[in-house]
Amino acid sequence: MAQVVLDKIDKIYPNGFQAVTELSLEIEDGEFLVLVGPSGCGKSTALRMIAGLEEISGGEMRIGDRIVNDVEPKDRDIAMVFQNYALYPHMSVYDNIGFALKLAKVPKEEADVRIREAARILELEDNLDRKPGQLSGGQRQRVAMGRAIVRKPSAFLMDEPLSNLDAKLRVQMRAEIARLQRELGVTTFYVTHDQVEAMTMGDRVAVIKDGVLQQVDTPQKLYDRPNNVFVAAFIGSPSMNLFEGIFSLNSEGASVALGSQTLQIPAPVIEARPGLRRFDGKSLIFGVRPEDMNDAALVESGLVTTNITAEVALIEALGADILVHFPLDTPVVDSGDPDAVQDLSENTMVVGRFDPRSRPRPGDTVDVAINAARMNFFDSESRLAIWE
């Protein structure tokens, strides 16, 4: 097993395009780190540099205690795990897992030990003599994983390994890969564009945009304390609601003008984040997650909230809660996510996750309560979060 370190790694292509800029990451021995970002953000380039498929333009790459900038891919002791493992219909599960060891000239006895150990971890011990056609979809995927496991690499590199699967199997395999990784304890670097995949699988998640690392942290910390507007909007589904308005201090705390409405910010929020004071009279981006909004009539007592008025446009009943969509006459904030579907010329469409006891209908006007303790603020110019 090994620690993988990227120290100020740059990737500049011959045409001058800089795909990755000073990327620094430390993937601890046995850790599962997920690199997530929108299309074209440089995440696959970063993975390919670790694998040795792309030359490194600057910085230093270490696997274990070796600098590997110029080490051949085959000598890096890492395994790329692909989305496209074929299973061979005439071959048993045992052979499907182990046949490639023949090519690596692994002695038969050792190969047998590795295959049986992989089968144990994958819970396929009772199926070793079966053919792929006799297995369930999930079991077949596990056989495919087995082919990577028997190589016993120091680190796994996975580039969108689930993108080829249908939705149901993808969810199943997410859990399976995370479990396997924990059991094997192999350092794993996983690349995806899917933030749900990232949040549910990684010990830590690194968010990258335009080749620049935005934040690296545990999934919960990323969600609760995003560093900037991009991370705030990118992580979470539905996305954090973002609004831009003029911030003004007043005797009860402060307020933000959001179109025709004014959002009151209670004094305790300002006391907890004195840095907000320097934005008095200036533009500021305000963010709130859907679950931190509710029907004001159903808010628990003791919770500090502030209200806005909304005219309901759309309801999505999810069972455990309902998603309420309503427009706010304030321009859409550009989160910087190239994959986001947002028309910047239109007004903001807000999403709130309401208690299912709430019964709003499209066209109704409701008071929406926002949990003050969970408000997010960002500098309009630097787009950085204001936490202090």
Place this chain on the structure above:
Amino acid sequence: MRIQLITTTDPQPDYLEFPLDTPLKEWDHPDLVEIPVGVHRHVVRFIRRGDRLYALKELPNELADREWRLLRHLGAENLPVVDVLGVVAERGNDLDDILITRHLEFSLPFRFLFTRSGLPQLRTKLIDSVAVLLVRMHLAGFWWGDCSLSNTLFRRDAGSLSAWLVDTETGELHPKLSDGQRALELDIAQVNILGGLMDLEQGGQLSEEIDPTDVVVQLRERYDALWDELTNEQAVDVSERQLIDDRLKRLNDLGFDTTEVMIKPDNDGSLIRFKPVVVEAGHHQRQLERLTGIHALENQARRLMNDLHSYGAWLASQTGQPLPEAVAAYRWLTEVFEPAIAAVPSELRDRREAPELFHEILEHRDSLVEARHAPIRVPEAATSYALRALPFAETERALLETDEETNAETDKASNDLSAT
């Protein structure tokens, strides 16, 4: 529903006749035919319309888009890939897209090469053709990511095979591939091909003489040798300038054209370092097409060009004067090639493509010459071939499923896998 089609000269099926809003595996239509396919993750079915076959593959939108884009690009670059014809998207009911390609005529899936008798000499050429295919793709900056025998189709090419890429789901285009990318590609190809051959072995379909591990080791050797020949910088003594011409000739013989040669003096001018810039495979193909209009594969074209040159030399010896190449080519076309093909009854012509037919007629002639110890002319060889050899050859325009026992298990497993 959105159906996006490329306009083609041959009329495509009217896809609206088919139940596009139901899963492809559930379709029932008289024009659907079964043909042998390798191991595929997605459902693949075939429609026959006249003498054409169309392959329909159901796959997620993102992958269909990628494949559509890459196949069009590679096709435009004259690389050996199947023709992509269209995409059916937005089918409703959460259904994946359908990618439509034209089935490659006269193509042989690898299982066919190993399970039919009479083809052992071609099996040995299989790895060569995959190595050439990989080199051509890599020169064009295409990283395949899933080279396997199931993702490749093979066409006869004058005693050899020409490999065609049929699946680009994992492909990536780059301005230039790094050594690491090429090495990884070969790792993947070796494992995939080893798996494909071992699967045949365990299904009792692989000759005992073939060792799958040896085969994939050869793949890397052949690839490396070809790549080095095409791309390596070479240093020669100034007195051995002809070595540059020799190298360029070797590249042409391998079927590759060069547009320029980078030459720089070295070692106080006593050495010349040079590196050819290889642009395109198909050297003989282009020559033959320019002179005769015949579209052939590379080895077929080389064979036909040799015959054309022999005929030109014979004509020159008859007149006592060398003939311009274009004149010799016209006379060879009208006096040799076309009569030979015309000697083959029309009902047998879908057994081989015309250039391959001509190659086999020449092979037949050689065997007659050897047997009779007397010269044989092409028209006589063509008549003999049409009577004695071709009737026993299989129709290869579109191989339909005939060996049910061989393929039933494969299909079942393929279909099972496609569910993953």
